[in-house]
Amino acid sequence: MSEQAMDAIQKRIAAMNRRVESIQQQDLYFYNQPIQELRGGARVLVNGREMAMYASYSYLGLVGHPKINQAAKQAIDRFGTGTHGVRTLAGTLTLHRELEETIAAFKHTEDAITYSSGYVTNLTVVSTLVGRGDYVISDKLNHASIVDGCLMSGAKFLRFPHNDMAALENRLRQVPESGTKLVITDAVFSMDGDVINFPKLVELCKKYRAWLMVDEAHSVGVLGERGTGIEEHFGMPNTIDIKMGTLSKTIPSVGGYVAGSKALIRYLRHASRAYIFSAALPPAQAAAAKAALEVILEEPWRVRKLRENTQLFIQGLKKRGFDTMSTETAIVPILCGSDEAAFRMTRAAQRRDIFVLPVVSPAVPSGLARLRATVTAAHEPDEIEMAMDLLEEAGREVGILGM
Numbered sequence: 001m002s003e004q005a006m007d008a009i010q011k012r013i014a015a016m017n018r019r020v021e022s023i024q025q026q027d028l029y030f031y032n033q034p035i036q037e038l039r040g041g042a043r044v045l046v047n048g049r050e051m052a053m054y055a056s057y058s059y060l061g062l063v064g065h066p067k068i069n070q071a072a073k074q075a076i077d078r079f080g081t082g083t084h085g086v087r088t089l090a091g092t093l094t095l096h097r098e099l100e101e102t103i104a105a106f107k108h109t110e111d112a113i114t115y116s117s118g119y120v121t122n123l124t125v126v127s128t129l130v131g132r133g134d135y136v137i138s139d140k141l142n143h144a145s146i147v148d149g150c151l152m153s154g155a156k157f158l159r160f161p162h163n164d165m166a167a168l169e170n171r172l173r174q175v176p177e178s179g180t181k182l183v184i185t186d187a188v189f190s191m192d193g194d195v196i197n198f199p200k201l202v203e204l205c206k207k208y209r210a211w212l213m214v215d216e217a218h219s220v221g222v223l224g225e226r227g228t229g230i231e232e233h234f235g236m237p238n239t240i241d242i243k244m245g246t247l248s249k250t251i252p253s254v255g256g257y258v259a260g261s262k263a264l265i266r267y268l269r270h271a272s273r274a275y276i277f278s279a280a281l282p283p284a285q286a287a288a289a290k291a292a293l294e295v296i297l298e299e300p301w302r303v304r305k306l307r308e309n310t311q312l313f314i315q316g317l318k319k320r321g322f323d324t325m326s327t328e329t330a331i332v333p334i335l336c337g338s339d340e341a342a343f344r345m346t347r348a349a350q351r352r353d354i355f356v357l358p359v360v361s362p363a364v365p366s367g368l369a370r371l372r373a374t375v376t377a378a379h380e381p382d383e384i385e386m387a388m389d390l391l392e393e394a395g396r397e398v399g400i401l402g403m
């Protein structure tokens, strides 16, 4: 069909297909590479090659943990593989209540509610809590699911520059005194690995009487002495009104949750549409998530080791001349510049059997394309040293590091 005869949908489809084909022709296409096998916590088989894994969100190395696998298998034996539908009809199993009680205890709240994914949790919770006439205020680098929830809510959507607390205060001042306000942020930012200025954030929410919702997708298992998240990290318990998180990263399952007061959770159970109109978590995933939360507390060495590995990885990359931006956590960006530089760096690293992936525009601003490497508790220090040497070689080959 000629370009002119195409409607807008056909043009969009054609443009994306052209872009993908051109990247594939240059052998720079790394989208959806299938992992064939897990080999221990930190090695994977990809394209028939064993690679060291530096792209995993399993921060504490819990994927494949025997106690967690066992819990999932037992749940299948007891309940089968599906539920009987949505939670409000026959979908609620004793496992769901046990999981929600375990989440509430882990997050030090009265109760918790689970949904079928983290993405859906943000969508449904934000749009249930605020609506037309209310105000929702969001960090510019917040996750897409938060942005989508804010847009869907119909509330007035105000954003502030990343982690800029003076700008947040300006936003809060802009809202009429009587306006209902929800401030929402990631705890750890998923592209940059930096941490929100939590003490100031809490102070501002108190001062302007705003509700505070924090997405802990990358802080559970990562921040705090015991890995329980950002409140523990800053020694500020009971400061977040709505504690949101996912069961798909540190916790090797799938699903999302909110932990909070009894009244809040009861309200969400009766009012949030993704709870009322979408099926419950499968038994195996609910049981796995519960077991994982227990393992985090039972095996505190994992959180310590993650912290040590993170320091080793960030400091080692910096020493070798890489720009790791403002990260303080296990998400370690390696700045490449252009999208093409990030693709080339990925290829050079994968040819050395280091499994890393690029992040390019529009996920990050153009010119700030990067590898988003992650380090976990499953890595050994000598493996990390070796990986960094190989990344250094790759960086010189593609010109990100000087000769």
Ligand SMILES: *Cc1c(COP(=O)(O)O)cnc(C)c1O
Pocket: 117, 118, 119, 120, 122, 143, 145, 186, 190, 215, 217, 218, 246, 247, 248, 254, 255, 256
């Ligand atoms: C991954 C992620 C989500 C979505 O969680 P899923 O369970 O994968 O749907 C939400 N927020 C942040 C910050 C994330 O990184």
